Amino acid sequence: MNYEIIEMQQFSGKRAGIYSVMIADDNLTLFEHFVKAHVRDHAMEIRSITQYLSYIGNRYGMQNRFFKVDRGMPRDGVCVLFDHPEKKLRLYCYRVGTAALIVGGGMPRPGRRGGEGVPEKMLARISQDIRRKIRTGDIYWSAQEARLQGNLVFRAEEKG
Amino acid sequence: MENNHQGARKYSSKIIADVMASITPLESLQVETRFVLAGRIAGIMDSRHMSNKELAARMGKNPSEISRWLSGTHNFTIDTLSEIAIALEVPVATFFSPAQPRVVRDVRLTVRSGNIPADSISFSPVTNIR
Numbered sequence: 001m002n003y004e005i006i007e008m009q010q011f012s013g014k015r016a017g018i019y020s021v022m023i024a025d026d027n028l029t030l031f032e033h034f035v036k037a038h039v040r041d042h043a044m045e046i047r048s049i050t051q052y053l054s055y056i057g058n059r060y061g062m063q064n065r066f067f068k069v070d071r072g073m074p075r076d077g078v079c080v081l082f083d084h085p086e087k088k089l090r091l092y093c094y095r096v097g098t099a100a101l102i103v104g105g106g107m108p109r110p111g112r113r114g115g116e117g118v119p120e121k122m123l124a125r126i127s128q129d130i131r132r133k134i135r136t137g138d139i140y141w142s143a144q145e146a147r148l149q150g151n152l153v154f155r156a157e158e159k160g
Numbered sequence: 161m162e163n164n165h166q167g168a169r170k171y172s173s174k175i176i177a178d179v180m181a182s183i184t185p186l187e188s189l190q191v192e193t194r195f196v197l198a199g200r201i202a203g204i205m206d207s208r209h210m211s212n213k214e215l216a217a218r219m220g221k222n223p224s225e226i227s228r229w230l231s232g233t234h235n236f237t238i239d240t241l242s243e244i245a246i247a248l249e250v251p252v253a254t255f256f257s258p259a260q261p262r263v264v265r266d267v268r269l270t271v272r273s274g275n276i277p278a279d280s281i282s283f284s285p286v287t288n289i290r
Contacts, residue, residue: 007168010176019168032175039179047183050176051191052232060195065202065230084228142167149167 003126005102005152011050013058017147019102021126030105030119034091038108042088049082049091053103062101067093076124077131083109092120094127096134097141100148102126129154190235197241198232200255204248205230218247 002024008031011018020029028036039046056062067079081103083090091106104126105119133139139150205215212226219226228234229244238252245252 005168006171008176009170009172010180022171028175029171029173032173035175035179044187047179047187048191048233050179051183051188054180055195055232060199063202065198065227066232068227082233084231084233087233145167147167152168
């Protein structure tokens with residue numbers, strides 16, 4: 001899968017860089033697909049989520065209390081936003097360090113029974129790719145810029 | 161899909177812009193209030209090194225309920241805030257007051273004008289350290 005990590009300007013701020021994923025030959029990010037799919041049925045919740053992400057980026061940073069971390073395979077780093085009994089949607093995210101958040105897709109809760117939901121699986125794969133590039137130094141954290149730096153374009157043939 | 165390999169391409173989404181533009185002042189205030197209240201409660205717990213589990217035990221709740229409150233998504237009722245205030249032993253009004261900046265150490269500096277010898281600059285810590 002070829003894709004690119006892009007910075008969401010509307011959410012990123014001095015407290016955290018907020019990113020999403022754009023698959024090659026697509027013109028929307030995974031987060032935009034999530035919004036488009038659910039904005040009609042869950043408009044209020046989608047509006048809250050956008051405000052929530054903006055607060056994380058600009059005011060509050062990535063405090064542990066905002067995330068449900070017991071998702072995905074152990075140590076794949078995938079966590080969930082907005083996954084509470086009184087909410088209808090869950091949004092999958094991957095935290096890179098303490099100040100970079102990659103927002104993937106989401107789905108109505110509870111997730112599909114009998115296996116991981118597709119957005120979760122996709123983000124778990126992406127988190128693996130990112131970890132690999134961090135290990136090789138192709139992606140790194142710039143404290144000065146407070147943003148992810150390096151090569152954030154991923155191509156299937158790059159995998160070793 | 162090319163970028164200059166120096167970081168992520170910056171992207172501004174029309175879809176997100178439309179959603180954000182549709183947030184009413186009331187919705188905005190409601191979400192902000194939830195965040196602020198959750199932050200104040202979390203701040204008091206942090207200052208007392210109190211875990212979710214401990215607060216849950218004090219209130220006879222499940223720790224997952226405390227996690228939900230602290231996530232910033234919960235619509236608190238006055239009754240719930242009153243229960244939390246009793247468990248944290250603070251007035252309910254504490255949740256609505258800006259947090260006081262934490263004083264790490266008070267020092268008293270004395271600066272005098274005139275011919276100051278190079279070795280005369282000093283400071284003396286006050287005795288009551290908060």
